[in-house]
Amino acid sequence: MRWGLIGASRIASSYVIDAIRVQPGLEIQSVLSSDASRGEAFARDNNIPDSYTDLDALLADDSIGAVYISTTNEKHHPQALAAIAAGKHVLCEKPLGMTLVEAVEMVRAAEDKGVVFATNHHLRNAGSHLAIRDLIASGRIGKVLSARVFHAVNLPEHLRGWRINDASAGGGVIPDITVHDADTIRFHLAEDPIDVIAKAGTSGMGEGVEDSVMSVWSMPSGAMVQTHESFTHGFAGTGIEFHGTDGSIFARNVMTQEPVGTVKLVDANGETDVAYDTHNLYHRALGLFAGAVAGSGRPSADGADGVKSLAVALAVREAARSGKAVDVDYGGF
Known part of the structure; x- marks a missing residue:
């Protein structure tokens, strides 16, 4: 082909x-x-x-x-x-x-x-995230109570342009990064956020579009999700955490296009380093x-996944603009 x-x-x-x-x-x-x-x-x-x-x-x-x-x-x-x-x-x-x-x-x-x-x-193709999903699905941390995503980075200068100054082209940190975090949370928890609250602003880079946002999402299971995305944080590092009744997962520097970062499981037995495959995400x-x-299987993220991750990001943007909780509309998906 x-x-x-x-x-x-x-x-x-x-x-x-x-x-x-x-x-x-x-x-x-x-x-x-x-x-x-x-x-x-x-x-x-x-x-x-x-x-x-x-x-x-x-x-x-x-x-x-x-x-x-x-x-x-x-x-x-x-x-x-x-x-x-x-x-x-x-x-x-x-x-x-x-x-x-x-x-x-x-x-x-x-x-x-x-x-x-x-x-x-x-991100859902990364070995680190596949390992995290398997830990959650197999019940290693029990019932998930909460999750935290910190995806505040320093947007490289060569990637700025329309991302920081052109709303008409889809600029802003929400369509650029929040949409990825929405897909990643959906991938790990196998459920879709019900509603969100959020606050966004410009903290030194955005020119007419938001460059930082924090939000909290309610999940059908009762779990709560906290996220932070930004273009302006040079030294924060990235990561994702899941906390359950029987343990917690701490992943650091895994919100990236490269097969890097660490994943740790903490439970009653102590702290364990979690091994994962370091294959190329895009391969x-x-x-x-x-x-x-060819008629075998499905893409890692299909069209419905794209619709739903966008729906969450749009709800975050509306919640930040309105100052109110916003129900997520999935457009029939």
């Missing part, structure tokens, strides 16, 4: 191109960029045969079976719908759309067309995607 890249992005060149190429039988045929010279340079640097500035031209290539969308957030919806209409399988960056309606439309369109549609939520994600296209 040949792929078209919709977006000459850093995440594509740093992670996804390699992850596609290591899969048996997959190769990359083309890339789309709104800037012809940028697209041509990207294609040349990454050994991609074709470069386009016109989406319809790229999608008209019948040899392309799948696309990876990594453009700015406001472009995901129209580009995904065009790719789906052309019969292409789609791996789309998060958040799927600017609104819940957009995200739902994308997923429903893929269902109607019979193509695989997935969301690129990388696993693309392998599962390719398997789904």
Whole structure:
């Protein structure tokens, strides 16, 4: 299967191109960029045969079976719908759309067309997070009472741009990081938040969009979740914790694209270091995607996962704006 890249992005060149190429039988045929010279340079640097500035031209290539969308957030919806209409399988960056309606439309369109549609939520592919999920699912910490996510980082200068100053392109820490934490909590607890409260603001980097947010979510099981996301914290480190009736899990520096960090289990027997597989997150994600296209299994994060993580992020943003608790609307999913 040949792929078209919709977006000459850093995440594509740093992670996804390699992850596609290591899969048996997959190769990359083309890339789309709104800037012809940028697209041509990207294609040349990454050994991609074709470069386009016109989406319809790229999608008209019948040899392309799948696309990876990594453009700015406001472009995901129209580009995904065009790719789906052309019969292409789609791996789309998060958040799927600017609104819940957009995200739902994308997923429903893929269902109607019979193509695989997935969301690129990388964290659920990490060995550390797979180990955490297994600990929780196997009952090692008993009934989960609470969780805490701290995902406050220093956004690298080369990634700033629209993320810190362009609300119309989907900028802000909530669509950039909170949406990932929503997916990760859903992955670990196998349930969806009911309602949220939140407070957001600018703490030195955001220009018209929030660069920091804290929120608390209520879960159907009764568990409470506390999250903190920011673009401005250079030395905080990241992590996730789960606390239950029989033990706690402490994971540090695992909210990352790399297979790093530590996981510890603390219970009545003391503290135990938890071993986990250090495979490449994106290799696993693309392998599962390719398997789904071949009719075996499902993507690590499918369209419904993308809708639900966006729904939580949108509720966090509304709660921060209104100062009130907001019920999470999942758009029928």
